[in-house]
Amino acid sequence: MSRLLPVLLVLGVACTSSSKESAPTHSGADSAPTDDTQPTDDTEPTDDSEPLTDDSEPPTEDEDAEWGDDGDIGPEHWGSLDEDYATCDEGLVQSPINLTEDLLVEGYDPLTVLWSSTAIRAYNSGHYIRYEVDEGSSYVISNEGRFDLDQFHFHSLSEHTVDGQHAAMEAHFVHYLDTNPDRALVVTFLMDPTGESDTDLFGMEGALKFHQAVALPESETPTDLGGTIDLNELGELFGRAHLSYEGSLTTPACTEGVRFYISGAILAPEIADIEAFTAVYDHNYRPTQPLNGRSVTAHSGEPG
Numbered sequence: 001m002s003r004l005l006p007v008l009l010v011l012g013v014a015c016t017s018s019s020k021e022s023a024p025t026h027s028g029a030d031s032a033p034t035d036d037t038q039p040t041d042d043t044e045p046t047d048d049s050e051p052l053t054d055d056s057e058p059p060t061e062d063e064d065a066e067w068g069d070d071g072d073i074g075p076e077h078w079g080s081l082d083e084d085y086a087t088c089d090e091g092l093v094q095s096p097i098n099l100t101e102d103l104l105v106e107g108y109d110p111l112t113v114l115w116s117s118t119a120i121r122a123y124n125s126g127h128y129i130r131y132e133v134d135e136g137s138s139y140v141i142s143n144e145g146r147f148d149l150d151q152f153h154f155h156s157l158s159e160h161t162v163d164g165q166h167a168a169m170e171a172h173f174v175h176y177l178d179t180n181p182d183r184a185l186v187v188t189f190l191m192d193p194t195g196e197s198d199t200d201l202f203g204m205e206g207a208l209k210f211h212q213a214v215a216l217p218e219s220e221t222p223t224d225l226g227g228t229i230d231l232n233e234l235g236e237l238f239g240r241a242h243l244s245y246e247g248s249l250t251t252p253a254c255t256e257g258v259r260f261y262i263s264g265a266i267l268a269p270e271i272a273d274i275e276a277f278t279a280v281y282d283h284n285y286r287p288t289q290p291l292n293g294r295s296v297t298a299h300s301g302e303p304g
């Protein structure tokens, strides 16, 4: 048990503080406890929603029912908007979830993060801002094999909660298994101005591109942001202690077969970064989902 505590404590510190300082724009959503029951405001994040099999292509939204973050097309209704979205209602291992200490089971589930320098293309689909990387430039190795990084994106507030508390934002780095594109792995960082990690997003260059992308007009066509950013340092920050569990995409079609790895390191973006993002998307997160008996593996970094 003692090995599990640090991870949750680190997560807990950041998330608790976030309710005070972060995401000033939606204090109402912030204060909501566990949100399974939450009403409307989650917006859809980003690209999680995309079909696992054609991740290399921009979304073709006209093929499926429109969905959103609020009202009649908000998260509570996704499962009935389109038969392709039925898993949003019927799935048994949906994401995100609320993390609590009693869910943690100590286990050996290592993840080696091998990210590197890449060009970045981005677009704002109206649902999310998606950042695409050079194919094959960055990958991770888990017990299942090699997963290649396809894209990353952000949610505000965080999708995962710790003891019912949201962090200001959450970053999702979406990878696909090289031998099976239906299997996905999401490297997850909680982000909060009061986070413990002494780091911003991706250094100055990365922060610049983050802001460039946030300012893009809506379009289905990715824009090359110019130059490259180096994801290596961020990958190293992921660290050895983390949580992992079996879940789903957090946007329609809520496809399952997604393994989440949640870093014990909390990114500490500048307030200006958060404000720039929330000016565009201030509640693109899905409420937490029922556990249905799932546990969460706490990997302390040591074989065991």
Ligand SMILES: [Zn+2]
Pocket (backbone or CB within 6 Å): 045, 046, 047, 048, 153, 154, 155, 172, 250
């Ligand atoms: Zn996401």
